[in-house]
Amino acid sequence: MEYRRILPSRIEDLWALQQLYKAEIGEAAPTDADKARLRDAMVQDRIRFYGAWEGEALMGCCSVTVGFSTFDYGPSGVLEDFYIRPACRHTGVARRLIRLAHEDSGVTTLTVGCAACDLPLYRALGFTLPLGSLLAYE
Numbered sequence: 830m831e832y833r834r835i836l837p838s839r840i841e842d843l844w845a846l847q848q849l850y851k852a853e854i855g856e857a858a859p860t861d862a863d864k865a866r867l868r869d870a871m872v873q874d875r876i877r878f879y880g881a882w883e884g885e886a887l888m889g890c891c892s893v894t895v896g897f898s899t900f901d902y903g904p905s906g907v908l909e910d911f912y913i914r915p916a917c918r919h920t921g922v923a924r925r926l927i928r929l930a931h932e933d934s935g936v937t938t939l940t941v942g943c944a945a946c947d948l949p950l951y952r953a954l955g956f957t958l959p960l961g962s963l964l965a966y967e
Contacts, residue, residue, distance in 0.1 A: 832929045835878035837871040842887040850912040879930040881922045889913035889922050893934040906936035927954055
């Protein structure tokens with residue numbers, strides 16, 4: 830397995846995983862307009878994707894959106910789009926992928942928001958410092 834950043838030129842590989850991810854969690858499939866906005870955000874470096882590759886096949890991904898936090902007065906990142914193909918789960922791919930995302934993105938703080946049922950997974954992957962509750966504004 831090779832771990833590296835997913836460049837905008839590999840949007841088709843990433844898009845295939847996005848489709849699988851949305852289907853698995855029961856969300857509507859993203860549209861072509863969504864794909865164009867995603868590619869633009871990647872080109873503008875507003876979001877960085879990282880992947881686990883087996884040859885030419887993208888087996889897992891995650892994204893980091895970089896901002897700034899007064900938690901430690903440094904660059905902070907929000908982890909999203911975390912998906913590992915079922916065949917690669919429980920093999921260490923997730924742990925290595927998150928480590929790459931944290932190190933390569935240059936953030937000092939990496940946070941994740943998740944459903945209560947996913948807390949054990951993210952804790953096992955190293956997200957152990959509670960920072961309160963994450964809420965989204967509608």
